[in-house]
Amino acid sequence: MKKKITVCMAVILAASVLMSCGGQAGEDRTESITDMTNESTDAPDQTDSDAETESATEPEAVDDAEVAEGEAKDEETENVDKAVILKDGVEKELECFVGTAITSQELGDAQIWTLITTHFNAVTLGNELKPDCMFGYSNDRCPGTEEVDLNGETIVVPTLDYSRSEKILDRLVKWNSDHPDHVIKARGHVLVWHSQTPEWFFHEDYDKNNDYVDTETMNKRLEWYIKTMLTHYTGEDSKYKDVFYGWDVVNEAVSDATGTYRSDSENSEEPLSNDTHGSNSSWWHVYRSNEYIINAFIYANKYAPASLELYYNDYNECMSNKKEGIIELLKAIKEQEGAPGEGTRIDAMGMQGHYQMGSPSMYEFEMAIRAYAAVVGNVQITEMDMKASEGYDGSAEAKEEEFEKQAQRYNTLYWAMKSANKEDNINITGLTFWGTTDRYSWLQSRSNVGGGNKVGLPECPLLFDEMYHPKPAFYVFAGEENK
Numbered sequence: 001m002k003k004k005i006t007v008c009m010a011v012i013l014a015a016s017v018l019m020s021c022g023g024q025a026g027e028d029r030t031e032s033i034t035d036m037t038n039e040s041t042d043a044p045d046q047t048d049s050d051a052e053t054e055s056a057t058e059p060e061a062v063d064d065a066e067v068a069e070g071e072a073k074d075e076e077t078e079n080v081d082k083a084v085i086l087k088d089g090v091e092k093e094l095e096c097f098v099g100t101a102i103t104s105q106e107l108g109d110a111q112i113w114t115l116i117t118t119h120f121n122a123v124t125l126g127n128e129l130k131p132d133c134m135f136g137y138s139n140d141r142c143p144g145t146e147e148v149d150l151n152g153e154t155i156v157v158p159t160l161d162y163s164r165s166e167k168i169l170d171r172l173v174k175w176n177s178d179h180p181d182h183v184i185k186a187r188g189h190v191l192v193w194h195s196q197t198p199e200w201f202f203h204e205d206y207d208k209n210n211d212y213v214d215t216e217t218m219n220k221r222l223e224w225y226i227k228t229m230l231t232h233y234t235g236e237d238s239k240y241k242d243v244f245y246g247w248d249v250v251n252e253a254v255s256d257a258t259g260t261y262r263s264d265s266e267n268s269e270e271p272l273s274n275d276t277h278g279s280n281s282s283w284w285h286v287y288r289s290n291e292y293i294i295n296a297f298i299y300a301n302k303y304a305p306a307s308l309e310l311y312y313n314d315y316n317e318c319m320s321n322k323k324e325g326i327i328e329l330l331k332a333i334k335e336q337e338g339a340p341g342e343g344t345r346i347d348a349m350g351m352q353g354h355y356q357m358g359s360p361s362m363y364e365f366e367m368a369i370r371a372y373a374a375v376v377g378n379v380q381i382t383e384m385d386m387k388a389s390e391g392y393d394g395s396a397e398a399k400e401e402e403f404e405k406q407a408q409r410y411n412t413l414y415w416a417m418k419s420a421n422k423e424d425n426i427n428i429t430g431l432t433f434w435g436t437t438d439r440y441s442w443l444q445s446r447s448n449v450g451g452g453n454k455v456g457l458p459e460c461p462l463l464f465d466e467m468y469h470p471k472p473a474f475y476v477f478a479g480e481e482n483k
């Protein structure tokens with residue numbers, strides 16, 4: 001069989017082909033963004049230089065009582081329509097993981113949990129495995145240190161906080177043990193990223209007022225971090241070892257502006273001394289080359305179990321300039337492929353899929369899938385969502401029209417995925433949406449000035465509406481015949 005993943009099958013009819021308009025306008029994905037739960041800073045886009053950058057803050061806590069409440073409310077969600085199942089429709093067409101993002105905040109919402117456990121077979125933790133969260137959101141100063149052994153040498157490392165991720169992962173482990181016939185896997189996200197990584201991590205003694213460390217020191221920190229994360233979550237003794245199917249090793253290391261590697265001066269208005277970065281990369285500042293990317297894949301290959309897939313992930317990935325840059329990066333990683341402990345491994349390209357109504361075109365999208373597959377074989381759509389049309393005001397009338405237009409747009413892109421996937425050497429192994437309902441989408445709370453989205457304007461980027469009901473776009477993937 002062509003695909004790696006064996007999943008249950010259901011019938012879906014091929015949807016009609018609808019051409020989308022092309023063009024690069026509005027291709028940008030992010031300006032200044034607060035994430036799905038308002039807790040994190042995201043990447044200002046290079047096309048939006050006056051975007052504000054916010055500091056990541058402590059996310060709204062979800063305590064055990066809230067989680068328990070979420071569980072107790074499960075009966076109340078029996079009205080969630082379970083007649084048409086999203087993953088059954090997608091698996092019939094693509095035989096891939098069908099995922100959604102989940103954050104700590106959503107864990108307390110029983111209806112979200114019911115939607116996830118009904119319609120998906122995979123999740124990505126929206127924030128809880130990013131470096132800022134792993135360091136307890138102590139973004140302005142190192143939360144504390146300890147001594148550890150790395151390759152026979154004692155090194156000093158920052159203290160990690162596993163608690164937020166484990167609240168979600170424990171729910172998954174329990175679900176999987178109670179429902180062996182419907183296991184939900186996780187996609188690890190992300191080990192190395194210029195954003196949501198505290199600035200102090202790059203400085204002597206983990207103090208941002210000190211000098212940057214040299215590459216030799218940074219390599220040890222990088223290896224320690226990757227080793228510790230992968231061992232904790234996927235190692236032989238980990239209670240989560242059966243949960244993860246893959247991990248984003250490096251995220252967004254290519255520049256929108258230049259189409260080469262992201263540098264430390266992507267956005268001249270963003271000081272490198274910021275606690276976390278939207279655009280500029282302190283990884284680049286320390287290394288001034290792609291060495292940290294290659295090393296990240298070498299270390300990930302060294303410490304990951306062979307069954308854990310390793311990915312590169314990026315946005316604006318259909319723009320021709322940036323696509324070429326990503327391809328160069330993928331080739332550089334592939335060139336160093338080798339056995340664990342000796343070389344890199346990369347198993348798929350993660351195309352984030354934060355798209356607009358007008359862009360990318362179906363053609364650009366399919367060409368990008370084909371181009372990445374030509375280098376790495378497997379491709380995943382990892383953070384799919386759709387910005388609303390320009391001028392969308394969220395009124396009842398506009399909503400109905402927008403939902404239909406959005407369904408057509410998703411249909412177009414889905415067609416391109418299915419078309420590319422028919423080729424023997426192209427495997428789409430995952431389709432993940434960046435959230436479940438419009439209610440919690442990161443696009444609802446972004447705070448940009450300028451750019452493709454306007455402050456305060458409503459968005460409806462996902463497959464379920466704010467009231468948790470399936471939208472027309474849902475049936476594009478779940479099967480039009482079920483509508």
Ligand code: GLA
Nearest residue numbers: 035036042251315352383442
């Ligand atoms: C990026 C990151 C994600 C998330 C989204 C938007 O693409 O990879 O982790 O922050 O933006 O929320």
